[in-house]
Amino acid sequence: MTLPRLENRMARALFMDRHALAESPAGPAKGSDLGALIHRLGFVQLDSINTVARAHDLILFSRRPSYRAENLKRHYEQDKALFEHWTHDAAVIPMSFYPHWHLRFQRDAELLRKRWRNWRRDGFEAQYETVLQHIQTHGPVSSSDVGKDEKKVSGGWWDWHPSKTALEYLWRSGALTVIGREGFQKRYDLTERVIEQHLCPDDQPCDAEPTIDWLCNAALDRLGFATSGELAAFWDTASTTEARAWCTAAEGRGEIQQIEVENADGSLRKHFARPNVLDSAASAPAPPNRIRVLSPFDPALRDRKRAERLFGFHYRIEVFVPAPKRTYGYYVFPLLEGNKLVGRIDMKAYRDRDTLIVRALWPERNIKWSPARTKRLESELDRVRRFIGLGQIEFGPDWLCDPK
16 A cells, blocks of 8 residues: 655645744734644743743744744733643643643652652652642742752752752642742742642542643644654653554544655655645645744754654754764754755854854755854844844854855
């Protein structure tokens, strides 16, 4: 049987459209308009690194240049239109999705009890009631407000005392809700005081089947086409086995079909997609020919292997790589132009000097870096400069590098 085939150009067009990168970056970015964008993406990953702008802010700015950081803070903390939890990492998620996180709370409770015991986070379970009572009596807390006399347990990135571990566990398992951040430090409150009652889980074990159905459908709608493993990884709640079973059942019902997707190197890979996928790809708008700086944690790049197959763009963040072993730099930003990833740029905001400094740019091997591209890059960097509130841009003496 010959499967429908989605050629690479069309696959990229559909993928970019589903990630809100196909239309011209414009439009309002406050309140319900911002909420609609986040709903379309599914979630926005949070990250504390701020070499230029934090990941969540750059993700939203790259799609809506009118966006400002206070817009997200207001929508999250004041409007309570978002909640914070985990997908593949910490993220803000539309509040309407909250009922579909009950299964995640249940599974995280089981997983983290076992994992943290194995990691010898001794004593955190004994602090549950103490932490809950403290919040009940004194109101929202950060980790610095509890366990002040407790000994911390050092473990690489972890340096948590038992009450801090208890806070994280109670949040991940649903008893607490993060209500916002101060200086990127989470503040927790009782879920019953934050989340509307009709959204909250009851005391019964969660029925996995309807949640898995929602997770897989929602992931496929945002990816356009996907393997069962990619569907499972999108929200990172369903297992690959569960996603594979869902695909089999959905295909049997005629809700999805198998197709072949052409990769950037011409190879073919089987995916699942909606029956109208070819029409959806054909009607996707052509992306604007401007250059855009993307966050390393942009939803379009979250799955590094998928991005490499579709765009031929090999990208790995090197934050955790020792400096002498880095290929590019600590925190290097991918550059999107039209429907291509054309290079990566190493830059940093020096706020004490009111300057955005470009240290290096590496075009991709198949890209000729012309004067016209430099002008488009300068226009984009000027937009970024204004977004982060700096006065000038400075290019290093050898900023344009040979492809690697």
